[in-house]
Amino acid sequence: SGSSGADESTLTVSAAASLTESFTELATQFEADHPGTTVRLNFGGSSSLAEQVVSGAPVDVFASASRTTMDTVVEAGAAADDAPTFTTNSMTIAVPSANRANLTSIADLAKPGVRVAECAPEVPCGAAARKTLQNAGVTVTPVTLDPDVKTVLGRVAAGEVDAGLVYVTDIRTANVAAIPIPADVAATNEYAITVVKASPQQDLARQFVDFVAGPTGQQVLATYGFGTP
Amino acid sequence: MTGKRRTESTPWYLVVPGVVAIAFLGLPLLGLLLIAPWGDLLPELTSEEALQALRLSLITSLSATGLALVVGVPLAVLMSRTRWFAGPWVRALVTLPLVLPPVVGGVALLAAFGRNGIAGGPLYELAGVQLPFTTLAVVIAEAFVAMPFLVITVDGALRSADRRLEQAAATLGASRWTVFRRVTLPLIAPSIAAGAVLAWARALGEFGATLTFAGSFPGVTRTLPLAIYAALDVQRSQAIALSLVLVIVSAVILVSLRGQFLAGMRR
Amino acid sequence: MTGKRRTESTPWYLVVPGVVAIAFLGLPLLGLLLIAPWGDLLPELTSEEALQALRLSLITSLSATGLALVVGVPLAVLMSRTRWFAGPWVRALVTLPLVLPPVVGGVALLAAFGRNGIAGGPLYELAGVQLPFTTLAVVIAEAFVAMPFLVITVDGALRSADRRLEQAAATLGASRWTVFRRVTLPLIAPSIAAGAVLAWARALGEFGATLTFAGSFPGVTRTLPLAIYAALDVQRSQAIALSLVLVIVSAVILVSLRGQFLAGMRR
Amino acid sequence: MNGLSARIDVSRGDFRLHVDIVAAAGRITAVLGPNGSGKTTLLHTLAGLQPVDAGRIEISGRVLDDPAESVFVPAEHRRTGLVFQDFLLFPHLSVQANVEFGPRSLGLPEPARRATEWLDRLDVADLAERRPSALSGGQAQRVALARALAADPDMLLLDEPMAALDASTRVEVRRELRRHLREFTGPTLLVTHDPLDALVLADDVVVLESGRVSQSGTTDDVGRRPATSYVATLMGANLLHAIAVDGLATCTDGTTVAIPDRALRGEVIVVIRPEAIVLHRTPPEGSARNVWPVRVVDVETHLDRSLVQVAGPPDLAVAVTAASTRDLGLAPGMQLWASAKALDLDAYPRSD
Amino acid sequence: MNGLSARIDVSRGDFRLHVDIVAAAGRITAVLGPNGSGKTTLLHTLAGLQPVDAGRIEISGRVLDDPAESVFVPAEHRRTGLVFQDFLLFPHLSVQANVEFGPRSLGLPEPARRATEWLDRLDVADLAERRPSALSGGQAQRVALARALAADPDMLLLDEPMAALDASTRVEVRRELRRHLREFTGPTLLVTHDPLDALVLADDVVVLESGRVSQSGTTDDVGRRPATSYVATLMGANLLHAIAVDGLATCTDGTTVAIPDRALRGEVIVVIRPEAIVLHRTPPEGSARNVWPVRVVDVETHLDRSLVQVAGPPDLAVAVTAASTRDLGLAPGMQLWASAKALDLDAYPRSD
Numbered sequence A: 001s002g003s004s005g006a007d008e009s010t011l012t013v014s015a016a017a018s019l020t021e022s023f024t025e026l027a028t029q030f031e032a033d034h035p036g037t038t039v040r041l042n043f044g045g046s047s048s049l050a051e052q053v054v055s056g057a058p059v060d061v062f063a064s065a066s067r068t069t070m071d072t073v074v075e076a077g078a079a080a081d082d083a084p085t086f087t088t089n090s091m092t093i094a095v096p097s098a099n100r101a102n103l104t105s106i107a108d109l110a111k112p113g114v115r116v117a118e119c120a121p122e123v124p125c126g127a128a129a130r131k132t133l134q135n136a137g138v139t140v141t142p143v144t145l146d147p148d149v150k151t152v153l154g155r156v157a158a159g160e161v162d163a164g165l166v167y168v169t170d171i172r173t174a175n176v177a178a179i180p181i182p183a184d185v186a187a188t189n190e191y192a193i194t195v196v197k198a199s200p201q202q203d204l205a206r207q208f209v210d211f212v213a214g215p216t217g218q219q220v221l222a223t224y225g226f227g228t229p
Numbered sequence B, C: 001m002t003g004k005r006r007t008e009s010t011p012w013y014l015v016v017p018g019v020v021a022i023a024f025l026g027l028p029l030l031g032l033l034l035i036a037p038w039g040d041l042l043p044e045l046t047s048e049e050a051l052q053a054l055r056l057s058l059i060t061s062l063s064a065t066g067l068a069l070v071v072g073v074p075l076a077v078l079m080s081r082t083r084w085f086a087g088p089w090v091r092a093l094v095t096l097p098l099v100l101p102p103v104v105g106g107v108a109l110l111a112a113f114g115r116n117g118i119a120g121g122p123l124y125e126l127a128g129v130q131l132p133f134t135t136l137a138v139v140i141a142e143a144f145v146a147m148p149f150l151v152i153t154v155d156g157a158l159r160s161a162d163r164r165l166e167q168a169a170a171t172l173g174a175s176r177w178t179v180f181r182r183v184t185l186p187l188i189a190p191s192i193a194a195g196a197v198l199a200w201a202r203a204l205g206e207f208g209a210t211l212t213f214a215g216s217f218p219g220v221t222r223t224l225p226l227a228i229y230a231a232l233d234v235q236r237s238q239a240i241a242l243s244l245v246l247v248i249v250s251a252v253i254l255v256s257l258r259g260q261f262l263a264g265m266r267r
Numbered sequence D, E: 001m002n003g004l005s006a007r008i009d010v011s012r013g014d015f016r017l018h019v020d021i022v023a024a025a026g027r028i029t030a031v032l033g034p035n036g037s038g039k040t041t042l043l044h045t046l047a048g049l050q051p052v053d054a055g056r057i058e059i060s061g062r063v064l065d066d067p068a069e070s071v072f073v074p075a076e077h078r079r080t081g082l083v084f085q086d087f088l089l090f091p092h093l094s095v096q097a098n099v100e101f102g103p104r105s106l107g108l109p110e111p112a113r114r115a116t117e118w119l120d121r122l123d124v125a126d127l128a129e130r131r132p133s134a135l136s137g138g139q140a141q142r143v144a145l146a147r148a149l150a151a152d153p154d155m156l157l158l159d160e161p162m163a164a165l166d167a168s169t170r171v172e173v174r175r176e177l178r179r180h181l182r183e184f185t186g187p188t189l190l191v192t193h194d195p196l197d198a199l200v201l202a203d204d205v206v207v208l209e210s211g212r213v214s215q216s217g218t219t220d221d222v223g224r225r226p227a228t229s230y231v232a233t234l235m236g237a238n239l240l241h242a243i244a245v246d247g248l249a250t251c252t253d254g255t256t257v258a259i260p261d262r263a264l265r266g267e268v269i270v271v272i273r274p275e276a277i278v279l280h281r282t283p284p285e286g287s288a289r290n291v292w293p294v295r296v297v298d299v300e301t302h303l304d305r306s307l308v309q310v311a312g313p314p315d316l317a318v319a320v321t322a323a324s325t326r327d328l329g330l331a332p333g334m335q336l337w338a339s340a341k342a343l344d345l346d347a348y349p350r351s352d
């Protein structure tokens, strides 16, 4: 459960998997600012986290990688506030570091024989990928429509596809290089955060949300490639 | 009256845990039925996408079961009949795919049969063949996770089968192949059937390794479980409807198989 | 010389598919070993998080296997020994959890044992107990997916066991319970062992149902497969290192179990 | 009645067993009959492994099975020591544990000592630690016998308990069994194919043929006065069905036989011992009134004695010495005359 | 040599079988021996189910097994018709399919007709469609016999092929077997516990005791001149080991026996038929030179004959008529005198 006494308290934060590194750093700073507080982080796919929150999982703060997913939580009455957008993320092209297909721009994705992975249109990253390609006026037939961005990234890292459409913040491993997409073409995604209504420690949770949305939070997020809302 | 005279009566110390087991397995299925969007079911059942995924699922799971049978039964026979194959390493090798989380299984399959894999690399360089993202890759992924069930079940049955019947066949002049075909196989037929059902069921439900190794493209590699997963985030009720399709189709197949399956099991 | 004189020689028509099967199962594991970040392995093996997840995985998978044994073996006995439980519906019920994609299994478990579920609802209302997101929920999820393997294996063995030995025991004055404990159980011990290994392996690798039904909280519900999945996007090499931990631990357990396991299998 | 009394009507596939059986306590009843006549079925029904379709099984006043009264005592409460025709030793237990199984299940005192004692008596104590799969056929049979006896049964049902025993062991086991059975106060049913077992061990005999009782009575009665050819063959005699008038019996095949008892009238059975028949190359002259032309069908030579099958009418088995076999130059197909003295054969009324 | 010649050294657990066996083609060799003496092991080794540890198996010049030459012909290439002691019918095949199995495997013409023919000969044709589980013990044995014979073997190995047959069927099957075996050109080994089977069917006899050959020879020789007590008991005779000097044999237990042949010297075997011994309440006077005080141990009554076991020395089995049993009032514990005429017993040199 969320709290365990007056001095010692544990704050449970469920956050989208793409926030893993940034939130880990933020949590450490938050703990330093609030002695006696431990932040327990629970990362996962936004929608399964949302499902858990709605089902009564012992969570104090929920950060979603998708506006739509957050809306379901708000509609279910599980959020304590209106869940503001706190950061954004935009599309880029991930290629294996060797880049054997010699891709240099988004237009190259349409070349014959180029294997492209993208998310399924039903999920946020897929919708964003589709929109990006539309904006660029490029027609691509992907070899797979994956359920989440980490699967796409995995394929790029393993060299099984020549390119994958992912978020800027996903380009973190050495095996993967990015081919930037012009800002006016790349679609962006909104991240939302809320205090969970059932949380027994509303104050502490509120402090964490404010901390993330505040200057320190935004600065840390920016170092990982996130944009400002 | 006859009820009282039956020689078999069911002792309570078996019935109590047995009923607990049934409740334990049955309640979730019942729960699924209760939250199911029955209204969506019919359109869902007949939607092009669902049918496509269902067809793909049936084709690949049956092919995977076939593949598992063709190479798995001989492996089981060797494991129970020869010293070399009976060693702990073969046994561990057969059991390990069971413990691998399916996604990691997919990673392992890529490492073996992917474009840069130890077998897939040469295949790509020399023949230009790429397995991932093809329907064949789905079959391979399903066979990889399903085969151990078949092998372990059949191996166990062979170990407890009476080898002396095989000796009797040999004294009647039956070649090894005849003995295998006309004595060994029929004797363990019930276990082969049971193992095949286990393997088929596992292949039909397979998700993680397929996704990682074969991808998820409608009509090519998106089997029913992948379609369910794809829908789970966004259209939960559609996902549940698809799950029901899977459950109902399997139930129909299992119940209609039953006659033959049980016939094999009878001694 | 003695090699030539052995009565068992391995016919090629079994060796060829057998070796194909071994290659098929072995290549992916080999691939995994090749891409493994061996440098990361030792720190990973001893990291607090990995140890915690490993401990949790072992505890929950063993508990789930225990649960499956306690209620699953009686169910198998009833299925093979009484008319009512032998019906097609029980059989379908036992097989269906195999086909459910694990994630849907998790949804079904929530529908049954969640706070608003058909059994979980009353439990919450009356006793204030919530199953989801607890370690017990992990055990339940694992038992749900693993039990069918045990039940089907044991049921198959019971069907082909010689019932006349049970009759012989009865004429010697053994009560049903004694017959069960001292004749039936020992006779099918190899199959129970095989079924338990299958169930344990399945429980150890279980991922989808656990994630959905129990969540993924370090130390409480984050088993090794969940930790692997969590690491997969960020630190792929860490994920593979964790998979290796899982594979190695299972291999060690399986190989050390082997002696006893095979002893049971010997007739 | 003190002992077993059973009216049994039971089916296995097409086969139907329909018998009335009485077996007195303290007596041994041999069950004889051709293969497939229902002996094993009878024993299994008595042991409670199969309920009767109709009828009633009662032992010393206790009803074990009666569909009309909805009574069925299951096998584990009947205390019947059943030795199965194919032994059915528990493959996962040692010989010792197999024999201890009954005493332990019943909570008898000192099961280990009991088991050892019985293994000792049947001379297989040195095999106590073996698994059944490491026993020879005869060893397995002795262990099965020990297992049944160690459970201290109220009724003993032995299904060919000595078939796999070698000849000299059989003599010993038979003696051991006789000693034990003499002390045994319950009824014993002993299925056997060896007439000697029946003669030596049994007080009474029940003969089953095709699922029905074809003859029953004391061993002596049945041995001396077989009612069917099967029983006669079993006892090593020739049997003819005939109608007697004034010391002359006319058989169903048309032959006439002079019999000793002139008072006998009506349907009779004529029994001729193989030793009482003499074979001749030419029609014999002399006092023997029964002379038939016959053809040799088969000659079986034992050490100093041959058994000759001849086709008549009547068809007979004839015992001759090795010397006569040589003198007569016996060979299949030969035409001979067979003679038998009226005084040397037995005739009695048919009783059914 | 035309036929089987085998030097076998093979182990099963603690048990070691170490024998030299010769079986001529066209002849039937009975294998006798106590339970656990290695008869089944011998047959399985000959059939190729177990390789020899040392030795050589040869049939009509063809080497089947010889570790020294690295030769091992597997079972399926030996054409041995083996009837297993416990039948081992294929449970998943019908009776007909069981019998067809051999002919089909070997590609013999008309397997179905062959099978039907053999089922017919063994009188179980009406069971053709049954599964083995629906057969009685004796029916299963006949089917097993038919299955082995239908495969047209070069060598026949029969492990108690008639143990489960009822007495009259056994006579028929024995006759059928004898007819077939007479036509059969290969060697036949017949394990049996019934001395009558050996006497009637076999030309030669091999006796195994504790994994070694204790006697072998023609049936007549072995029957008339048993070399061990086991064989003597089997043949229903008493056997004494003694040293002979001038018509007087001194037994190992101290008793002396007058024997007919005064020329015999050295180690001898004395055989006394149970019929040749007379029992007396008082010390007999008369010509019988062999008189011993004995105590009755056991009386077995057959129809009109009793077999009495007496303890001496010497220990003897004595056959008496039912009349004498009554006259003497025979009962265990009684003190009597036993006498035997020197001319009525047999003595011959020990040959080992």
Ligand SMILES: Nc1ncnc2c1ncn2[C@@H]1O[C@H](COP(=O)(O)OP(=O)(O)OP(=O)(O)O)[C@@H](O)[C@H]1O
Pocket (backbone or CB within 6 Å): D012, D013, D014, D015, D033, D034, D035, D036, D037, D038, D039, D040, D041, D042, D085, E133, E134, E135, E136, E137, E138, E139, E164, E166
């Ligand atoms: N499951 C069955 N289905 C059909 N018929 C059966 C079945 N079991 C036994 N029988 C038949 O019932 C009859 C009686 O069998 P049973 O075993 O009682 O004979 P038996 O007298 O013991 O013979 P044996 O001396 O050969 O052991 C046989 O003809 C047998 O074929």
Ligand SMILES: Nc1ncnc2c1ncn2[C@@H]1O[C@H](COP(=O)(O)OP(=O)(O)OP(=O)(O)O)[C@@H](O)[C@H]1O
Pocket (backbone or CB within 6 Å): D133, D134, D135, D136, D137, D138, D139, D164, D166, E012, E013, E014, E015, E033, E034, E035, E036, E037, E038, E039, E040, E041, E042, E085
């Ligand atoms: N697997 C084994 N391990 C140890 N000893 C064994 C094994 N199998 C058989 N034996 C022993 O080998 C000996 C010979 O057995 P075998 O079956 O050849 O005897 P047999 O002469 O056929 O006896 P029977 O007349 O009882 O059938 C027996 O003493 C038996 O206990």
Ligand SMILES: [Mg+2]
Pocket (backbone or CB within 6 Å): D039, D040, D041, D085, D159, E136, E137, E138
């Ligand atoms: Mg029988």
Ligand SMILES: [Mg+2]
Pocket (backbone or CB within 6 Å): D136, D137, D138, E039, E040, E041, E085, E159
């Ligand atoms: Mg034997």
